[in-house]
Amino acid sequence: MDPFNRRTAMRAGLVIAATPLVAGISPALADVGATAFKEKWAPNPGVDGLKAFVGIEDDRANSHPSATHIFAESEQYRFVMHKSDRDGSDRQRNEVRAIQKNGARQDMKKNETWRFNYQMYIPSSLKGTSSFTHIFQVKHTAVASPVVTVSLFRSGSTESIELRLFGAGQAKLGSTPLAPLRNKWIDVEIELKVADSGRARFALKDGATTVVNASRSGIDTWLGGDQAHPKWGIYRSLGDSGQLQDTYLLLRNMKAYRDE
Template structure:
């Protein structure tokens, strides 16, 4: 990771208190330094070149076997994880496409995000101009309850409205947009993501979403007093999951790159 990228993520971690999100660490202890206040403990830091796809709990790579000639659609490539989507790819629900990974695997086990806990994910993403926002859903990160038939809790999505391409974070079940910013300035460059989530029922949950690029904070939004739990546990997902119902002509062969993935728990 470059010096400037480390500085941006460090500043984001140090600024947790400024957002006023319940339960987050103080600035002095935000990186896990000893002290009496709560601190972020690093729980997951996979290396794409070493751990490869063993970094994740499960893979959802062309579940319908719609395009075997292009397999694998998800792979570790140098120090990045790459998700490649083609216009001919189909999920088992044929009105959509999906190449995603789930969860955070650490050796022979995986992280369990439970109710009452606070978690943070940081990583860098590269969105090429071929991965466009669409008039229907295009999710590139989700927080979900594991299992079939449950909707997402939180989605990070590429959404087109009135011709404008945006990237947004939304509380899905409650239809609450936490924040949104223009996507096009982020195309073809690395963008740092810092996502924080206090897992709780009713109005006891909270989220914070920070995007930074080139040493500059693009957006920093938070929302408290929200429901961030369904049942069992919360599990993150990354990749490309998009509807074929786009009406803007934005669906193209594309890819998404992720690097420097980290998970922290507030303890």
């Protein structure tokens, strides 16, 4: 039995839709340079649980103590967000922070190139907003700004998913419509060289179709500190309240590689 009980979230008023678990592991989106990358992290949710991550930011403001929001299930990680959850007065956050293997952190050091591959399931209830709704970040410890984010954005009635480059003024990389990617497993690949003059690549694959494969070089991806680390989950502003619903995000087949 999983150590985190989904019924807690359901008792809190969130109906969790039935979603598929494993339908086969998709290969990496791109094999360019694959022989130079070494696998550094590939957690099994049913075995490693939440110990795959250094920090668990599950309702850290204790706004909803009767519910658990982050689960390690047998084949996937589940992030739950309720409309009532708070992380301060103007935002919500249920995220995991940094990765570890056998208790040892796997951090991103300056001038290293890392690649993250995983599969993601975005339900209809997780909306793009006109303010920030991040579902992935790379951060430095003690630096307020993220390095990059994967964000769900709304302009008028159009929703998109995109990677944003904060060292380049939040420039968008690889924006594509969100609606066709909902309610199914999609493949994600994020490649990042963390450096004063670094580079980023963002790719999304829907089944056999690559819908995004965008890259940019010569951008500042090292914003300070001595390491960088990934974050996954739901981190969103309350500013576009009409789009906020009880919702969740699913991730599986998570892997991290470092270019050696």
